[in-house]
Amino acid sequence: SYEVTQSPSVSVSPGQMARITCSGDELPRRFSYWYQQKSGQAPVLVIYEDKKRPSWIPERFSGSISGTVATLTISGAQMDDEADYYCYSTDSDDNVVFGGGTKLTVL
């Protein structure tokens, strides 16, 4: 079955750039989406269709795609950005596939 893969953790200092990646063979052909999830809360959409940002999400969040790797970039990470981040895409049957999640630590 199709899988998308994320690194388990990323750690940055406040103000630094954080990059979280998601890899999958179908990503050149299918959109990627990114969620932020803080402890005990429902996920919040931060990037959709590879690089579009909802209007309520700060401009420091951006998305990109290069080949089979989608990247969520946080320019100037803040303590409030500390959370789990999940990517998802779809397989050839249009079923949803989540990555395993990346824990972002800002310290």
Add this chain to the structure above:
Amino acid sequence: EGRLQQSGGGFVEPGGSLRLSCAASGFNFTNAWMNWVRQAPGKGLEWVARFKSKADGGAIDYAAPVKGRFTISRDDSRSTLYLQLSSLQTEDTAVYFCTTLSVFWGQGALVIVSS
């Protein structure tokens, strides 16, 4: 402003059944593709099921681990999504979210399967 309000959940023994509900308001539920996503304790997000809008064919799809045991349904007249969970196993213990997979997520409902 749109929202999804969930009800249901609770404690059930292995082999038992439970129904989750998700009432939508503030957005066009009839045209929305609705999903259930779950999260086991300390684990990541796992997609469970999807019900496409009737306008887009109304197809239903399930993740392999729940196929044949869970049933997703919707009542567009009530703007409500359901998930019937049957033949529950301990591995089904999780918080279950209803969601459009875009902006709208329910608050989650905890299902604990244990003897």
